Amino acid sequence: MKKIVVKFGGSNLRRPQDIDRIVNVVQTYKRPLVLVVSAFFGVTNELVACVQAAKEGAGTAAALAESQSYTLALRALKKQIVAANISDPAQRARTEAALAVRLDQLDRYLTGIHCIGAVPSFVNDAILSYGERLSSLLLTEVLQSRGIAAREALPEEIGLITDGVFGNAACDFELSAAKVAKALAGDGVIVVPGFYGVDQNGKTTLFGRGGSDYSAASIAACLGAESLDVWKDVDGFLSADPGTVSAPRSIAQLNYLEAAELSYFGAKILHPRTVEPLFDRDIPIRILNITRPERGLQPYTIIDDQRRVTHDVVKSVTSTEDVAILKLHGPGVGFKPGILAQVTNTLDQHGINIKSVLTAQTAINLLVARDQLDAAYAALVEHHLAGVVEVSRNAAVAIVAVVGDGVLDASDVGSAIASRALSAALAGGVRVCLAAAGASEVAAYMLVHEEDRKLALQAVHAEFFGA
Numbered sequence: 001m002k003k004i005v006v007k008f009g010g011s012n013l014r015r016p017q018d019i020d021r022i023v024n025v026v027q028t029y030k031r032p033l034v035l036v037v038s039a040f041f042g043v044t045n046e047l048v049a050c051v052q053a054a055k056e057g058a059g060t061a062a063a064l065a066e067s068q069s070y071t072l073a074l075r076a077l078k079k080q081i082v083a084a085n086i087s088d089p090a091q092r093a094r095t096e097a098a099l100a101v102r103l104d105q106l107d108r109y110l111t112g113i114h115c116i117g118a119v120p121s122f123v124n125d126a127i128l129s130y131g132e133r134l135s136s137l138l139l140t141e142v143l144q145s146r147g148i149a150a151r152e153a154l155p156e157e158i159g160l161i162t163d164g165v166f167g168n169a170a171c172d173f174e175l176s177a178a179k180v181a182k183a184l185a186g187d188g189v190i191v192v193p194g195f196y197g198v199d200q201n202g203k204t205t206l207f208g209r210g211g212s213d214y215s216a217a218s219i220a221a222c223l224g225a226e227s228l229d230v231w232k233d234v235d236g237f238l239s240a241d242p243g244t245v246s247a248p249r250s251i252a253q254l255n256y257l258e259a260a261e262l263s264y265f266g267a268k269i270l271h272p273r274t275v276e277p278l279f280d281r282d283i284p285i286r287i288l289n290i291t292r293p294e295r296g297l298q299p300y301t302i303i304d305d306q307r308r309v310t311h312d313v314v315k316s317v318t319s320t321e322d323v324a325i326l327k328l329h330g331p332g333v334g335f336k337p338g339i340l341a342q343v344t345n346t347l348d349q350h351g352i353n354i355k356s357v358l359t360a361q362t363a364i365n366l367l368v369a370r371d372q373l374d375a376a377y378a379a380l381v382e383h384h385l386a387g388v389v390e391v392s393r394n395a396a397v398a399i400v401a402v403v404g405d406g407v408l409d410a411s412d413v414g415s416a417i418a419s420r421a422l423s424a425a426l427a428g429g430v431r432v433c434l435a436a437a438g439a440s441e442v443a444a445y446m447l448v449h450e451e452d453r454k455l456a457l458q459a460v461h462a463e464f465f466g467a
Helices: 018-029 043-056 063-087 089-116 121-128 130-145 171-184 211-221 255-264 341-348 370-383 417-427 449-463
Strands: 002-008 033-037 149-152 189-193 195-200 204-206 227-232 253-255 283-291 303-304 317-322 324-329 352-358 363-368 390-394 399-401 432-440 445-450
Touching: 002 018, 002 211, 018 033, 018 063, 033 063, 033 130, 033 211, 033 303, 043 063, 043 089, 043 121, 043 130, 043 363, 063 089, 063 130, 089 121, 089 130, 121 130, 121 204, 130 149, 130 189, 171 211, 195 211, 211 227, 255 303, 255 317, 255 399, 303 449, 317 449, 324 370, 341 363, 341 370, 352 432, 363 370, 370 390, 399 449, 417 432, 417 445, 417 449, 445 449
Parallel strands: 002 033, 002 227, 033 189, 149 189, 227 283, 253 303
Antiparallel strands: 195 204, 283 303, 317 399, 324 363, 324 390, 352 363, 399 445, 432 445
């Protein structure tokens, strides 16, 4: 029997009592499972802040005290969770002792930062992995306390090998598949911390922020799993953000491309890289809602390789503010050979990812993540590119995208989808900065003024789904 890989994210782990929901879900499956878990909600952000504070105040007593204060708070939180979920005193003591060992390891890493006055990449990745390491240990102990045969399996133990890129690694399936399949064989429930793998030297490498989804997908690919079941606290993918659009429609099915683009353009259901390992392996992703126990194991959304063009083509309208425009001005930048190559090489050397490029004769527009804008701007200004007379930046923008199989082939459906979306936004008074179609066969997007994002989302959604 093929295994099911089940992912529980931080949204499932907000309060000590939330573990009860996870235990109930595990019992509902009534079969061997591989569970991949995230850190408790907010823990990774706190670890990031802790590392940043250590960088800024390395060597000072105040910064060291701040780090120690955080780990003390984390110890108290974990003790509270144990008390709420494990009733047997002996097992409670054993669990607290095991958690203390990992928290001591975290303490040593944080103290080490202050001693050396720097945060090497491998140390940063190791520190940030501890939220997941604590969650997996804790969940394993709770499952055992409820009579469920469970064991923990760390990525370094099962051979989840990466390409060695710190902070944004990818799984090396050639090196990982056989080892992971062998390590995760057998009955019972196996709990694996998400978010990280290890390089060939055993060093922790993170799969990027939110990368526990990618961890779960990678493990599912290594196992040839029956499915990847992702438990959320919402009703799967919707036609728009319910916080912006009233009564959005539920989406029962998406193909891998649609899910990837929706995630890339702002839908927060999955990490954008989740579909990568599963794309050519015919392993479906099922999105379920942990707050709806009455539905059992019935998913709200299934993501698979089935290409289905619906009558209205667009399945969802999504948006994100995690974007900024970096513009290179010059009378011939669109014509001069080599400029774009110099730009991409320069930004790559600074670890900056380009989301998209839109060019004209007198300008090259680069879309980057908002938190990388200033670093990208500084790198290009310093490089003094020939033919570029000015570099400008704009962080006050947002992306609004329409996603659906057939977006580029829908000229027979009233009018072209991208044109309808743009017209609807303009008619609604939205200030549009840029628009693009053709880069993806299932998506078209526009950049709008940041303060017009909600207005644009509502206008475009109304165009395709009604007011």
